[in-house]
Amino acid sequence: MSLVEELDRLTRPGDLGEKVDDSSVRCLACAHTCLIRDGQRGVCKIRFNRDGKLQVPWGYVSSIQVDPIEKKPFYHFLAGSDALTFGMLGCNLQCDYCQNWLTSQALREEDSERLSGIIRKISSDEIVEYGKQYGADVVASSYNEPLISSEWARDIFIKAGQAGLKQVYVSNGFATPDVLDYLKPVIQGFKVDLKTMQDDHYRDLGGRLQPVLDSIQYAHQLGLWVEIVTLIVPGFNDSPGELADIAGFIQSVSPHIPWHVTAFRPDYKMMDKPRTSAAQLLTAVDIGKKQGLNYIYAGNMPGSVGKYENTICHNCQSSLIDRRGYLILKYRITAEGTCPDCETRIPGVWTEHPERIHTAGPGFPRVI
């Protein structure tokens, strides 16, 4: 059986679609809002119309493992916790510099059959059971774009919530209000890539800027804990003006939203650009500070960016969490989520059991 046939069998009718006529449906799971006629596929290639019904992924993962939540990255959502993370296949965007392109661009690349065998059938109960067995605090949908398999994620997340785990999305944010409303009851954290502030650059990646900005604002308005990542790609989005625009937009939503500026390495179809240097990340940090952001982190260069891996109280400047890469070296936020020195409430979602945070490094990832 080919990969496409296998994936098409692992589907069921989806919730996030509306009937347009007897044979056509409109998918509402992402901002493409594809009009899909009978027998056709959406832009993501994963959701399709069979006999007038929208079919969506169900009952499999392409990978599942336990990661530190810092890897997502979430630095203000149960920092120091373990996240049972599952990935599927496919994406609604087509970024030339994708660092997960093997799975995200499945079904688009001509040789995607090389992924045959990667599919693992699994039930939502089994996923949650793994979470409990491995002592995870969070279940995360990540590695590819989770929006395109939101019905399946929702099923897992409902059961994870019943088991006492929290739930997060690691998304490109090219979402609709419909999908955010659908997810709101079952997720608490939403990490978004804000890749550029230039609409034409977003179009080069297969998307548009405005829906991403709208989704960040709406997710924040819904009360989800939002963190933003910008992969700093030299020559693509690293001009001081563009970085100031990104930081200024985040600040306009909330100065407390963490902004992660992370280092690019050449990958996939973008091999002509250099790696991001530590100095370029630190320039982005400075720009973010000037725009009034309280929490800016430099990522993908452990040990090279000084204190900008650490969480520092925005009120008294005490160091609250010291990190090296994904490793927590020191954790001082109280069980009430406050700074122990000035008692300021630190924005985010924090463990009520700081004594359980392991600071020695448990040896990640743990592949299941």
Ligand code: SF4
């Ligand atoms: S998830 Fe997005 S790309 Fe995929 S079918 Fe739905 S609207 Fe189209």
